[in-house]
Every structure is written in structure tokens, then in C-alpha cells.
Amino acid sequence: MRVEPDAGLVIVADGIGGASAGDVASRVATEIIGEQFLRKTPLPDPPAARSLAAAAIEAANAAILDEARRDSALSGMGTTVVVGYFGDGWVAYAHVGDSRLYRLRDRQLQPLTTDHSFIEEVVERGFFPSRDEARRYGISENVLTRALGSAPDLDVPTAVAEVLAGDLYLFCTDGLSGMVPDDDLRSLLSAADADLDATADALVRRACDNGGSDNITLAVVRSNDGDRHR
Secondary structure (H helix, E strand, C coil): CEEEHHHCEEEEEEEECCHHHHHHHHHHHHHHHHHHHHHHCCCCCHHHHHHHHHHHHHHHHHHHHHHHHHCHHHCCCEEEEEEEEECCCEEEEEEECCCEEEEEECCEEEECCCCCEHHHHHHHCCCCCCHHHHHHHCCCCCCECCCECCCCCCCCCEEEEECCCCCEEEEECHHHHCCCCHHHHHHHHHCCCCCHHHHHHHHHHHHHHCCCCCCCCEEEEECCCCCCCC
């Protein structure tokens, strides 16, 4: 994870491909994406931020593939990532894999990203009416259809959303979203006060109480005036 408050940048990554290799992939991703943003911020508008997010993730993907080719011990490594850049009254974001971005507004929780996973794909294509039905049929939630390090050509979806005063934004890995139902995420975020560290701790505790079977990485951002990150 990398958070640069002065630059308005949040990067959350979750490595795959073995403990050490996954750590390398997530580190490479956060370093390269962070460096590319810090060289060019502040960005003038959402299109510039979206373009940079896609280019930075593609550069990180290429670097991860190069590292894996150079070192056989890192073969097969990869990482998910979700990136957010907060401008004046807007946030531009991009993601690959199943790391997510949520927005809480007026006590309503909305996922802003859609997982790149097999279970999400079969639901989107109409094979099952819901993720719950797909799970009951035996479809695993842990099969990714896209990740950094998986292929040279990477489709990176980007988007932009309006930021309003009082919004909360949650960036997280599936170690949180896979262990804490959305209703519980909404309740815990709705109870957030000025101490966002306490909110983050509460989210981690809930994930651990529910089994805590995966790495839990998260960042919570509050907009105080809708004009810049906080």
C-alpha cells in the first residue's frame, strides 16, 4: 500500500503467486505507480488522471513481467491493484483484479469497481442470478481473470466520480471485502468519526473475527469539503 496525502494518491495492491513472489509484485506495482504519479502531480483534470493511471499500471505490469523473467524464483508472480487520485471535487480511479474501491455517501455504500474474477464474470454473463447462487453451485471467488503480471497486454479500466463533502472512500484488498459483508462495511464506515485510524482498526478486527484468512490491506479517505482529499 502507498498513500501520499499531499499528492491525493492512494494505491492498494495484493500480491499473488506465493508469499515472497507476491510481496515482490505488489512492491514493484506500488513503487512504479507511485513514482509515475508523483512526477506529474498535480494533474489538471480527470482525463489526465485516468490516462496516467492506466499508463502507470501498464508500466508496473511490464516491470513485474521483466522481474519474473530475470528470476525464476519469481515466475508466476502477480498482484491486484486499485489506484485513486483525488482532484478538486473528483476522484479518478483504476483497478485490476479483485482489490476494490467503495464509496459511502449518505450512509449508502456503493462499490465503484467490479472484480476481475471468474465468479463475477459468470454472474455478469447471466449464468447465475447472483454471487450467492454462484457460490452455492461451487464457483470459487478466488479465481482471477486479470492481474498485473499475468499477460503482456493488460486491459485497465478507469473511471471518474464526483467527490462530495462527507464522502468516505474505502480502498481494500479481498482480505477485507471477502471476510466482511457489505452491510457490515456500511455500518462500520457510517460510524466513522474524525479518527479514521480507529475506523480502519475496526474494519481489520471485524475481518479477523470473521476468519481473517487472507492479507488485509486498506485505506480510508474522507472528503471534508469536496475539493481535495483529506
